[in-house]
Amino acid sequence: MKVTVVGAGAVGASCAEYIAIKDFAAEVVLLDIKEGYAEGKAMDLMQTASLNGFDTKITGVTGDYAKTADSDIAVITSGIPRKPGMTREELIGINAGIVKEVSSKLVEQSPNIIIIVVSNPMDTMTYLVHQTTDLPKNRIIGMGGALDSARFKYRLAEAMEAPISDIDGMVIGGHSDTGMVPLTSHATRNSIKVSEFLSEERLQQVAEDTKVGGATLTKLLGTSAWYAPGAAVSGLVQAIACDQKKMFPCSTLLEGEYDLDDICIGVPVILGRDGIEKIVDIPLSDAEKDKMQESAEGVKKTNGLLQL
Numbered sequence: 451m452k453v454t455v456v457g458a459g460a461v462g463a464s465c466a467e468y469i470a471i472k473d474f475a476a477e478v479v480l481l482d483i484k485e486g487y488a489e490g491k492a493m494d495l496m497q498t499a500s501l502n503g504f505d506t507k508i509t510g511v512t513g514d515y516a517k518t519a520d521s522d523i524a525v526i527t528s529g530i531p532r533k534p535g536m537t538r539e540e541l542i543g544i545n546a547g548i549v550k551e552v553s554s555k556l557v558e559q560s561p562n563i564i565i566i567v568v569s570n571p572m573d574t575m576t577y578l579v580h581q582t583t584d585l586p587k588n589r590i591i592g593m594g595g596a597l598d599s600a601r602f603k604y605r606l607a608e609a610m611e612a613p614i615s616d617i618d619g620m621v622i623g624g625h626s627d628t629g630m631v632p633l634t635s636h637a638t639r640n641s642i643k644v645s646e647f648l649s650e651e652r653l654q655q656v657a658e659d660t661k662v663g664g665a666t667l668t669k670l671l672g673t674s675a676w677y678a679p680g681a682a683v684s685g686l687v688q689a690i691a692c693d694q695k696k697m698f699p700c701s702t703l704l705e706g707e708y709d710l711d712d713i714c715i716g717v718p719v720i721l722g723r724d725g726i727e728k729i730v731d732i733p734l735s736d737a738e739k740d741k742m743q744e745s746a747e748g749v750k751k752t753n754g755l756l757q758l
């Protein structure tokens with residue numbers, strides 16, 4: 451299994467590190483445009499191999515796509531992150547050009563690749579990869595919901611003073627400060643609905659804290675987060691590489707599912723060796739359906755800014 455990670459910055463390097471530590475991939479190629487940067491990150495990571503006990507071979511390259519040839523999976527993290535006070539949508543002007551160029555170069559070298567899009571605004575960048583490449587829809591995956599769900603579980607555990615391993619929950623919808631739809635009515639602690647433990651008001655607070663999870667970290671760090679994003683991406687890569695058939699909320703092209711069409715947005719999917727092997731249609735309450743439609747309107751508005 452060969453995995454390419456484009457962008458050796460905060461998220462790309464974290465993602466490569468988690469993939470290596472989990473030790474399921476033979477090879478990870480890190481690619482960046484900054485001269486020597488990916489080579490340096492790869493060497494530093496390889497010097498953790500004997501300490502962390504992995505055999506994954508990590509190499510770094512500057513702009514040399516030939517070295518990515520025959521990759522099974524690529525992760526696109528290239529592009530600028532937001533600064534405090536910005537929305538993810540404001541990144542579109544710079545990141546759209548980068549994602550377009552990177553995705554076509556990846557497919558040139560690896561025509562059967564599965565692409566996981568991370569760069570923001572992620573749902574729109576995932577849609578852009580569809581417009582740019584001829585890859586079938588199961589091979590283009592946007593990562594956002596896996597991260598947002600991890601943050602939701604963190605906030606639920608905090609509110610209940612419970613260990614995170616007790617909690618299950620999922621966030622669907624667009625990966626934006628206003629568009630996320632935390633499924634509070636489906637969330638559980640050891641299969642008991644969380645509404646049995648938390649007041650409606652506290653649950654609403656958990657949902658709001660989840661939605662601004664990325665913005666909260668950006669304010670604290672001065673740039674956006676990387677540990678949880680890197681871990682979330684590595685989970686998706688592992689599910690595909692190891693054919694796990696695991697369910698994650700991912701951004702995928704909808705063609706009628708959830709009453710939505712011609713849009714990439716977060717919904718539960720099954721990930722296995724073919725990428726997105728199934729879109730899972732789960733029953734939503736009327737309120738959740740309305741939130742999903744509202745979220746989709748926001749994503750479509752951002753898609754409208756793409757110069758296709």
Ligand SMILES: NC(=O)c1ccc[n+]([C@@H]2O[C@H](COP(=O)([O-])OP(=O)(O)OC[C@H]3O[C@@H](n4cnc5c(N)ncnc54)[C@H](O)[C@@H]3O)[C@@H](O)[C@H]2O)c1
Pocket residue numbers: 456457458459460461462481482483484487527528529530531532541545548551552567568569570572593594597625673674675676679
């Ligand atoms: N979807 C998510 O859940 C999620 C989570 C975290 C970050 N992000 C997004 O991921 C992106 C990267 O964030 P980061 O914190 O790693 O930023 P970063 O600045 O640390 O790293 C980005 C890297 O991309 C490289 N790059 C720029 N243009 C390139 C090109 N054409 N080809 C190859 N490499 C190129 C830069 O040199 C840099 O090293 C941002 O857009 C951020 O908003 C998304």
Ligand SMILES: O=C(O)C[C@H](O)C(=O)O
Pocket residue numbers: 531532538570597625663664665668674675679
């Ligand atoms: O918040 C951001 O801009 C980065 C990322 O989308 C995140 O949710 O951490």
